[in-house]
Amino acid sequence: MAEEITLSVFRGDRSGGREQEYKIPAMTGMVVLDALHYIQAHQAPDLAVRWNCKAAHCGSCSAEINGSAKLLCKTRVDDYENEVIHVRPMHTFPVIKDLVTDVSWNYEKLRQIPAFQPAINAPFTLQQRDVDRLQEFRRCIECFLCQNICHVLRDHDAKDAYWGPRMMIRISELQMHPLDTADRLDLLKGAAGIGYCNITKCCTVVCPQGINITENGIIPMKESVADKYFDPLGGLVRKMHK
Amino acid sequence: MSENIESHSYDILIIGSGGAGLRAAIAAAEGGAKVAVLGKSLLGKAHTVMAEGGVAASLGNVDPDDGWETHFYDTMRSGHFINNYKTAEVFSKEAPQRVLELEQWGAVFDRTPEGKIMQRPFGAHTFRRLAHVGDRTGMELIRTLEQKILTTNVDVFQEITATKLFLDNGRIAGAVAYYREDGRFALFAAKAVVIATGGWGKLFKVTSNSWESTGDGAALAFRAGAELIDMEMVQFHPTGMVWPPGVRGILVTEGVRGEGGLLRNSEGERFMEKYDPQRMELSSRDVVARGIYKEAQAGRGTPHGGAWLDITHRGPEYIKRKLPGMYQQFMALADVDITKTPFEVGPTIHYTMGGLKVDAYSCATNVPGLFAAGECAAGLHGANRLGGNSLSDILVFGKRAGDGALEFIQGNEGMPRIDEGEVQAEIQRVLAPVGKEDGENPYAIHERLQEIMADHAGISRTGSDLEKGLELILELKERSRNMVAPGSRAFNPGWHTVQDVSNMITLSEAIVRGAIERKESRGAQWRLDFPDELEEFGKVNFVHKLEDGEVKTYTSPVPEMPKELQELFELGAAPGVAKSGKKE
Ligand SMILES: Cc1cc2nc3c(=O)[nH]c(=O)nc-3n(C[C@H](O)[C@H](O)[C@H](O)COP(=O)(O)OP(=O)(O)OC[C@H]3O[C@@H](n4cnc5c(N)ncnc54)[C@H](O)[C@@H]3O)c2cc1C
Ligand code: SF4
Ligand code: SF4
Ligand code: FES
Numbered sequence: 070m071a072e073e074i075t076l077s078v079f080r081g082d083r084s085g086g087r088e089q090e091y092k093i094p095a096m097t098g099m100v101v102l103d104a105l106h107y108i109q110a111h112q113a114p115d116l117a118v119r120w121n122c123k124a125a126h127c128g129s130c131s132a133e134i135n136g137s138a139k140l141l142c143k144t145r146v147d148d149y150e151n152e153v154i155h156v157r158p159m160h161t162f163p164v165i166k167d168l169v170t171d172v173s174w175n176y177e178k179l180r181q182i183p184a185f186q187p188a189i190n191a192p193f194t195l196q197q198r199d200v201d202r203l204q205e206f207r208r209c210i211e212c213f214l215c216q217n218i219c220h221v222l223r224d225h226d227a228k229d230a231y232w233g234p235r236m237m238i239r240i241s242e243l244q245m246h247p248l249d250t251a252d253r254l255d256l257l258k259g260a261a262g263i264g265y266c267n268i269t270k271c272c273t274v275v276c277p278q279g280i281n282i283t284e285n286g287i288i289p290m291k292e293s294v295a296d297k298y299f300d301p302l303g304g305l306v307r308k309m310h311k
Numbered sequence: 312m313s314e315n316i317e318s319h320s321y322d323i324l325i326i327g328s329g330g331a332g333l334r335a336a337i338a339a340a341e342g343g344a345k346v347a348v349l350g351k352s353l354l355g356k357a358h359t360v361m362a363e364g365g366v367a368a369s370l371g372n373v374d375p376d377d378g379w380e381t382h383f384y385d386t387m388r389s390g391h392f393i394n395n396y397k398t399a400e401v402f403s404k405e406a407p408q409r410v411l412e413l414e415q416w417g418a419v420f421d422r423t424p425e426g427k428i429m430q431r432p433f434g435a436h437t438f439r440r441l442a443h444v445g446d447r448t449g450m451e452l453i454r455t456l457e458q459k460i461l462t463t464n465v466d467v468f469q470e471i472t473a474t475k476l477f478l479d480n481g482r483i484a485g486a487v488a489y490y491r492e493d494g495r496f497a498l499f500a501a502k503a504v505v506i507a508t509g510g511w512g513k514l515f516k517v518t519s520n521s522w523e524s525t526g527d528g529a530a531l532a533f534r535a536g537a538e539l540i541d542m543e544m545v546q547f548h549p550t551g552m553v554w555p556p557g558v559r560g561i562l563v564t565e566g567v568r569g570e571g572g573l574l575r576n577s578e579g580e581r582f583m584e585k586y587d588p589q590r591m592e593l594s595s596r597d598v599v600a601r602g603i604y605k606e607a608q609a610g611r612g613t614p615h616g617g618a619w620l621d622i623t624h625r626g627p628e629y630i631k632r633k634l635p636g637m638y639q640q641f642m643a644l645a646d647v648d649i650t651k652t653p654f655e656v657g658p659t660i661h662y663t664m665g666g667l668k669v670d671a672y673s674c675a676t677n678v679p680g681l682f683a684a685g686e687c688a689a690g691l692h693g694a695n696r697l698g699g700n701s702l703s704d705i706l707v708f709g710k711r712a713g714d715g716a717l718e719f720i721q722g723n724e725g726m727p728r729i730d731e732g733e734v735q736a737e738i739q740r741v742l743a744p745v746g747k748e749d750g751e752n753p754y755a756i757h758e759r760l761q762e763i764m765a766d767h768a769g770i771s772r773t774g775s776d777l778e779k780g781l782e783l784i785l786e787l788k789e790r791s792r793n794m795v796a797p798g799s800r801a802f803n804p805g806w807h808t809v810q811d812v813s814n815m816i817t818l819s820e821a822i823v824r825g826a827i828e829r830k831e832s833r834g835a836q837w838r839l840d841f842p843d844e845l846e847e848f849g850k851v852n853f854v855h856k857l858e859d860g861e862v863k864t865y866t867s868p869v870p871e872m873p874k875e876l877q878e879l880f881e882l883g884a885a886p887g888v889a890k891s892g893k894k895e
Contacts, residue, residue, distance in 0.1 A: 082801065098555025098644065110754040114805030115798030119353070121521040124561050124640060126450060127356040143643055165492050166802040176354060176469075180461045185417035192370075192411055194426035195419075203419045204444065207451060211355055246417075 074146055076104055078116065079157040082166045088155065089113075095146065101156060102130055102141040105168075117167035125277060128210030131217065132168050133157045138214045138275050141168075159217040172213050178232045181260070182239055186251040199247050202285060206242035208278045209235065215272035215282060221265045231265035234272035234282045241286035244293065258294045263287065314738050316487075317497040320726060321347045321466075323716045324486060324499045326473045326528050327507030329357035330449075330705035331685025331712070333456035334409075335505045338713025340463040344720065347466045347499060349488055351523050354469050355457040358509050358521045359705065362449025363564035363636060365431055365441025366706070367699030368406035372427040374438035374887075379403040381437050381887035384879050386700060389435050389595050390664075390693020391834045392849055393541065396872045397671035398690040402700075402707050409706035410442050418455040420444055431569045433698040435595035437885040441699040446564050446636040452702055471497070473527065474810060475737045476504065476535040476681070479727035483535070483680035487737055491807060494745070494800020496738050500729055503680045503716035506532050507709065510663035510686035514815050514822070515769075516761040518660040519551055519562035522811075529666050529687045530814035533821075537676040539855040540689045540867070541665035542818070543825030544835045546696055547770050549599035551659025553617040558644045560659040563620065563637060565698045568592040570633050572622040574603070575653070576611040582618070597695045597834050600658040604770055607657070617657030622649060658770055662701065664692040664835065665825070668854060673715030674708055680719055680727075684712035694834025742800070744809050750795035753808040759787055760815060768823050773840045777827045784823060788816050821855040824864045828853050 074095045077088040091108045102120055109116050121127040123142045130141040135155050146154065162170035187193070215234040221227050240253050240261065257263045266287055273282045280286075323339045325332045328350030336348045350357055371377040382403035387394055414420065414428065420442050421429040432439045444451040460467060473488040485500040508528025512520030533539055550563040568574070574592050576582045586602040587594035594602075603618045613619055622630055627650035631638050634649075641647040647654050666689035667676050674682045685705040692700065744750070767780025791813060796806035831845040832838050851866040882889035 096556055098646075099557045100644070103557040109804055110752075110758075114752065114754065114796065114808075115803040117802035117804060121352055121356050121358070121523065122361045123521070123558075124361065124636075125643070126447065126636070127352075127360045127521070129352065129356050145643070169492075169802050172353070173469075176461075179458075184458060184462045187415060191414040192427060193414055195422055196426050197422040200419050200422060204421075207419055207444070207454065208447065209454075210360075210450065211454075243417075246419075 074104065074154065076108070076154045076156060078105070078108070078167070080116070080167055081164065083164060086164070088157070099146040100142055101134055101144045101146060101154060104146055104154070105141065105156070117165070117169045119169050126210060128212030131159055131212045131214050133159060138218050140212060140214070140277050143277060159213070161217045161223045162213070174228060175211070175213055175216060175235065178236050179239065182236065182243070183251045183253055183256070185243055185246065185249055187248045188250050189248065193248060195247065202245055203242050205280055206238045206286060208280055209238060210278055211235065212277060214275050214277065218271050218275045220269065220271065227265060231262035234266070234287065236261060237263060237266070237290060238280060238282050238286040241290050244290065254294050254297050257290055258298060263291055263294060313735050314496055316734070316738070317495065318500070319347065319497060320500045321345050322501065322720050323503050323505065323713070324501035325349070325505045325507060326486060327357070327509060327685065327687070328354060328467065329507060329509050329685060330359040330452055330456060330702065331709040332505070332507035333453070333460055334706050334709025335507055335684055335713035335716070336465045337456065337459055337463065338710045339717055340465045342714070342717040344717055347468060348460070349468045349471050349473055351472050351491070352470060354467055355453055357453060358523050359449050359453045361521060361562070362452070362702055363446040363562065364433060364566040364569065365443030365448045365699045366410055366452065366702035367433070367436060367440050367697065368410040368442060368703050369403065369438070369440060370407050370410065370428060370430060370442065372423055373430045376887040376891040377438035377440060378887055380879055381885045382406065382440065383876070384885050385436055386691070386697055387693070389695050389697045391695060391844065392693065393833070393852055393869050394693030395671055395690035395870055396876060397870060400876065401671060401711070402691055402704065405707045406703040409703060409710065413452065413455050413706070416455050416459045418451050420451070431566065432593060433565055433569050434593045434599065435590065435697055436699070438887060441569070443566070446566050446634050448702065472807065472810060473531065474741050476531050477729045477733060478535060478678070479729065481679060482723070482727055483678055484727035484729045486531070487734055489741065492802055494803070494806070498729065498734055500726055502720040502723060502726060503682065505712045505716050506667060506681065506683040506687055507685045507712070508687050511815055511818050512660045512663065513811070514761065514764050514819055515660035516758070516765060517551065517560040519548055519560055520660065525811035525815050526663070526687070526818045527811070527814045528683070530817040532667055532676060532678070532681060532683065533817060533855070533857055535678055535681065536857070537678050537681060538668040539665065539821050540668040540852050541693070541825070542821040542855060543829050543853065544664035544694050545660060545822065546596060546662040546664060546835050547600040547658040548661035549596055549603050549658055550620060550656035552645065553613070553655045553657040554615040555645060561640070561644070562659065562661070563656050564634070566634060567620060567622055567637060570622065571625055572620050574599070575619045575621060576606045577613060578611055582606050582611070595695055596698065600770065601837060603656070604658055613655040615655055617655040619653040620656045621653035623651060623653065626650070662686065662696050664694065664696050665689045665822070672711065673718065674712035675715055675719070680723065682712045682716050684708040694836060741810065744794050744796040745800050745803070745806055746797065747795035748797050750793045751790055753794045753796065753805055753812050756787065756791050756794060757808060757812050757815070760784070760812065760819060763787065764819060768826055771837050771839050772826055773838065774827065774830070777823055781820070781823045781827065784816065784819050791816055820862050824855065824862060825853040828864055
């Protein structure tokens with residue numbers, strides 16, 4: 070691999086900014102986050118980037134690398150041999166500084182989802198096959214890359230109408246829990262705006278945890294909403310939603 | 312120039328939004344208190360999120376002979392009996408309730424064939440005891456607590472760094488903090504404060520810890536008069552990644568060995584036979600870490616100085632289901648398929664057993680109104696922590712600290728006063744390096760500190776190395792007074808590092824002083840010049856206090872177990888094993 074790598078990193082804040090180039094020595098197995106840390110330690114101590122685990126567990130280091138939404142700690146520098154690596158903040162959320170964005174909107178929405186309401190007291194008897202799907206959804210690291218990429222939020226800035234794929238799988242997980250008694254279908258159809266999703270599957274493609282957001286979460290939820298509100302014409306309505 | 316600052320007033324202020332802090336906040340809020348939680352990161356992203364293997368609790372779902380007595384027995388034995396037995400006793404009794412409560416709040420653990428919470432074996436636990444979710448248990452735990460917090464009226468302050476605690480006539484009065492986003496300061500007056508800021512693994516370069524683990528809360532409390540104990544006890548996890556360089560130190564969960572992974576040296580030998588023929592790979596962490604280290608020292612290491620860990624015999628399907636994170640981690644970061652080949656592992660700094668000295672029941676420190684729980688507190692783990700015991704620690708003592716603080720404010724209702732001058736002075740101190748170009752680079756100081764710790768207070772120690780280390784730390788402390796942070800206060804990691812490094816230097820001094828005093832080998836403390844565990848040192852803990860700006864080190868007697876607990880160690884086997892009549 071090349072001895073030296075070139076990164077072009079967005080530097081700026083709410084009022085604007087531009088990409089700045091840095092050249093750093095390459096190291097075997099380096100990820101983009103390592104490269105940014107090198108820049109911090111040697112060239113730009115105030116370069117702002119979020120991270121915690123460096124192991125794809127915490128979902129802090131979301132950014133856009135050469136146009137793709139990715140985790141900085143999971144993206145290898147040698148994936149971009151002989152290319153300049155452009156690193157920019159997530160587009161859908163307001164920039165705070167450099168690569169750090171304001172994702173507080175997501176926490177506001179998380180707070181508005183009615184919590185788990187079990188019918189009985191733990192310990193629960195639940196079979197592994199009953200919880201496989203829930204566990205798939207609970208793998209979510211809240212990196213918000215899916216929120217970033219969903220065109221409803223990204224291109225149409227319809228955050229007041231649609232809560233985005235992360236919230237859809239959180240709601241799905243609760244709805245599919247065999248012991249949960251709360252009903253969130255009103256919410257899904259109303260404020261959370263599931264109807265705005267037109268199943269482009271971009272969220273699923275980008276999810277670093279490999280959660281099948283659309284197939285396993287959003288589509289079944291759309292069906293539940295359709296069954297509740299539009300039966301007996303459910304089938305017809307479902308087609309119109311596609 | 313005096314800063315206009317945002318000002319808040321709470322019954323209970325919790326510093327730290329990891330597992331311990333969130334659990335404390337839930338307890339305090341359920342008791343009706345007005346509560347704030349501060350964290351350096353976003354909600355749900357604290358260091359706790361990284362925990363992989365599981366949470367230890369004697370639910371007895373797969374091994375019905377398990378019970379609190381055996382969990383207590385394992386915990387004390389692993390801690391080499393310098394733990395506080397009272398802490399270990401309430402811990403082992405309450406851990407199962409705390410885990411079940413998570414299920415009640417929405418956590419979804421892996422299941423047994425009967426549909427109960429699944430439990431896996433882990434090093435030095437007599438029974439299969441770790442409730443888990445694949446290899447992402449910490450994530451499940453913190454997510455559940457995050458989701459619970461969001462249903463309470465606790466005020467969560469994200470990405471905010473506390474820099475100082477204030478006292479009012481010796482009683483805790485609150486803290487000042489700055490928002491990382493823009494460097495704005497906020498003052499939090501509070502009747503009680505809970506420190507839940509985690510450990511200080513970032514003192515070492517090869518570490519499994521996140522950037523947050525810089526020991527802030529322990530250092531802040533120490534400066535406010537709280538005592539530190541067992542600081543010399545720093546855990547090396549036997550299995551961190553060793554290659555490529557960028558990932559060196561990242562954890563390979565003990566779950567790999569729990570699921571049957573075998574350790575071999577470069578000669579293909581299962582070397583743990585030499586160090587612990589009975590428990591082999593599942594011996595306690597201090598023993599396995601030293602085993603790997605000794606093999607490498609003797610020239611039987613892997614190409615990058617570690618040992619081989621092999622799980623291939625479990626087959627790809629099983630590995631991908633039980634250890635999906637590990638599979639992914641090696642694929643993505645090291646180009647290694649762990650379902651097909653053995654991989655290199657080596658010791659990495661993982662956990663700090665020492666910390667703030669607290670009451671076993673209320674988690675109170677010696678400063679009235681100041682409480683501590685989680686990795687920043689000490690007493691439970693003694694000289695070595697058992698895997699899985701930290702996640703149950705943060706649940707059990709997070710709750711107890713919240714309850715302890717509630718009880719305290721019932722007897723101390725008035726809001727203490729914080730001296731305005733002290734607050735302004737602190738703000739000026741914190742701001743001093745901002746925008747300066749000429750001076751010490753905080754990243755370089757941090758790196759130097761890590762070198763000193765690795766070279767002088769690492770896995771193997773000697774008196775002379777430690778003395779030299781102390782000298783170097785004191786020199787570095789002087790240099791560190793001149794750290795600078797070019798740029799503005801807006802999200803400036805260089806400036807943030809200045810705070811972190813100052814705290815770590817404070818704690819490093821206590822670690823080295825404790826290690827010098829403990830002239831024996833016990834648990835994590837391995838002294839080449841005193842290779843044996845000595846009875847006299849089994850009776851004492853080393854306690855540090857700040858007196859007129861100087862660190863003073865004292866001994867304090869290890870609390871003595873009452874007869875009925877002592878008897879648990881005289882059965883010839885672990886209590887659950889002895890009771891069932893089966894052989895260990
Ligand atoms: C990779 C890895 C795997 C692990 N696996 C396991 C396991 O399987 N089982 C197990 O039992 N244990 C495990 N552990 C250990 C366990 O995860 C930790 O000991 C535990 O999570 C610590 O929790 P805590 O709440 O005490 O602190 P943390 O989770 O470290 O949280 C500290 C909090 O304090 C905040 N904070 C710190 N300083 C300040 C400040 N100045 N101002 C404001 N806020 C501040 C931080 O932002 C954070 O929110 C593992 C550890 C690692 C690193
Ligand atoms: S499938 Fe739906 S949620 Fe996902 S990106 Fe497309 S529109 Fe957004
Ligand atoms: S669903 Fe996937 S992409 Fe979306 S926040 Fe969760 S982990 Fe990230
Ligand atoms: S740093 Fe945690 S996901 Fe990248």
